[in-house]
Amino acid sequence: MSKSSLPLLTGSDALACCTPLSREPMSDEQAAQVAPLLKALADPVRLRLMSMVLSHEGGEACVCDLTPAFDLSQPTISHHLKVLHEAGLLDREKRGTWVYYQAKPEAMTAIMTLFAAGPVASTC
Template sequence: MSTELTPVEAAACCSPLARQPLSEAEAEGIAPLLKALADPVRLRLMSMVASHEGGEACVCDLNDAFELSQPTISHHLKILHEAGLLDREKRGVWVYYRARTGALQNLAALIGGQAP
């Protein structure tokens, strides 16, 4: 029985995930995004906003999905906004959030092994 890999098997198991390592500047730019998403509540909030009908969600649309107070939800949304993952717009007494597609594309490129 041969232990040598075919070229296809070698490429599948041994290919690097990225073309090149992240630079220091790239790592410093991406780390705050990953840190903001490292909390399960924030990760769910980001997912809910990004997939919400019309591409934006009001705090009032998000509260019922969690057993957390509205101020706690707003705090998590603020962290996502400050990290650059969400845009926000105040309309009357409510704040509406929209995912920043550029930030999400950079994360997707990092995960997919392409340069951001």
């Protein structure tokens, strides 16, 4: 199966059938589906944004709460948040003129499962 014929999966969907890396090697197809998710997190700004959202009071943060921590414009921060959202890592909700972001619990669980060192039950 070529990369172009793979169904587009994001977030926890892309990780759903992956056993922990320490248990067995990934297939080409699994690696092709998981790589975009990890690529979204591999950017230092996006990794910091993810951390800030996860650690923010109530587990959600407004763009207006996140922008002051960076020497970047609000549109640039919004772009990075959009990448995380499209990768399936964040949910978003518009309230008035602001957008609030919250980490998807199932995506966080899937990432932890992927990198788990011990035996973890597979959902496949």
